[in-house]
Amino acid sequence: MSWLKRERTGIKTDRKAPRPELPEGLWTKCEGCGEALYQTVLDQHLWTCPNCNYHFRVPARTYLGLPPEPHPVEAVPTVARETPESSSPKIA
Ligand SMILES: [Zn+2]
Numbered sequence: 001m002s003w004l005k006r007e008r009t010g011i012k013t014d015r016k017a018p019r020p021e022l023p024e025g026l027w028t029k030c031e032g033c034g035e036a037l038y039q040t041v042l043d044q045h046l047w048t049c050p051n052c053n054y055h056f057r058v059p060a061r062t063y064l065g066l067p068p069e070p071h072p073v074e075a076v077p078t079v080a081r082e083t084p085e086s087s088s089p090k091i092a
Contacts, residue, residue, distance in 0.1 A: 030054050 027036045032054030046066070047056040
């Protein structure tokens with residue numbers, strides 16, 4: 001019976017062909033200029049593109065390791081609000 005024999009037709013893939021892409025996880029493509037940047041380069045430039053100054057999303061774990069902001073955000077001065085007595089329900 002011929003149906004037991006698989007015929008060698010269809011798409012043939014060459015598995016030995018080397019992939020032209022760079023290994024995943026070592027580099028990130030810049031969304032600003034399209035340049036492939038290594039993670040180490042991004043790390044040195046605090047996750048900004050050295051070519052176009054594009055700001056990347058910083059991974060949370062990396063962000064926690066970064067030094068704090070050079071100029072701390074000033075807290076909005078709190079105004080002491082006088083709460084009128086009438087606002088709270090009083091039981092007479
Ligand atoms: Zn860029």
